Each structure stands twice: as C-alpha cells, then as structure tokens.
Amino acid sequence: MSHAAEATKTGSGDPDLLWKTLARIDGLEQWMPNLVARCSVEGRGAGATRNLTLVDGAELSEAILEIDEAARRFRYAVASHPFPARNIVGLISVDVQESGDVTVTWGAEFEIDEDIVEQVKQMMAGFYSAAIDALFDHCAEAAQ
Numbered sequence: 001m002s003h004a005a006e007a008t009k010t011g012s013g014d015p016d017l018l019w020k021t022l023a024r025i026d027g028l029e030q031w032m033p034n035l036v037a038r039c040s041v042e043g044r045g046a047g048a049t050r051n052l053t054l055v056d057g058a059e060l061s062e063a064i065l066e067i068d069e070a071a072r073r074f075r076y077a078v079a080s081h082p083f084p085a086r087n088i089v090g091l092i093s094v095d096v097q098e099s100g101d102v103t104v105t106w107g108a109e110f111e112i113d114e115d116i117v118e119q120v121k122q123m124m125a126g127f128y129s130a131a132i133d134a135l136f137d138h139c140a141e142a143a144q
Helices: 015-023 114-143
Strands: 002-011 036-042 049-054 059-068 073-080 086-096 102-111
Touching (some): 002 114, 015 086, 102 114
Antiparallel strands (some): 036 049, 059 073, 073 086
C-alpha cells in the first residue's frame, strides 16, 4: 500500500535562490551539513544519479527524475537506501504565495509494511522538515 510523508514551510526568502539551490542537485552537504556528510552526482539534470552519505553513515542513491524550472519542482526516486520503505519517490517544490512569502514542500510517496507506517512517516517528515529549515537558513545567509 502506498503512503506519504511531507513537510512544508512558508517564510520569507528569495524563491529563485531557494529553487536554484535545490535544482543544482549537488552540494547538499554545504546547505544541510547537519544531515548530509557527502554528496556526489553522476550526470546532469533528469537522469543523473545523486549519491549521499548522511551524517549517521547511511548511504542513499537517488535517480533524478524531473527538474521542472518553470514549475520549480524537483522529483527523484531513491534507488538504494537503508530504510524499511520501498519504491520511494520524492518531490520538492518551491511556490510563491500572494503575500510574497515562499512555500517549500518536501515529501515522498512510498510503500511500507503496515506495522511501521507511522514510525517511518514521522522519521521522513522530520528529515524533510530539518532539510527545509536548513535550506531557508542557508539561502538567507547567502542573500546577505
């Protein structure tokens, strides 16, 4: 059965800078050093492979599925990982609100055994929330 986890944050920021930071694919260890220790990329754009080592030593490999500049949407599949979920497809978006604030949403759909759904949802949403906070903080510092 398919499930989802998501985190969203709305705040002030430069939507172009937030988007460019996400869309360049690499350098995650630069803007979220509390989560990612190393990041390398093979290829460019959709079809590229991003390899991550998290600060706890976990290793992930992600296939970049889509980078939609006009919609500011980034979609990827987690090809290998140590988590109990299967078929993880992540989606990150940057949207400008009428107020001028920016909303960043980071989430994923995945399959998982029913007995651990809530635990994994909380873990993933917590990771995404921390990543979004790090993104806003990094871009605020870079804009100064």
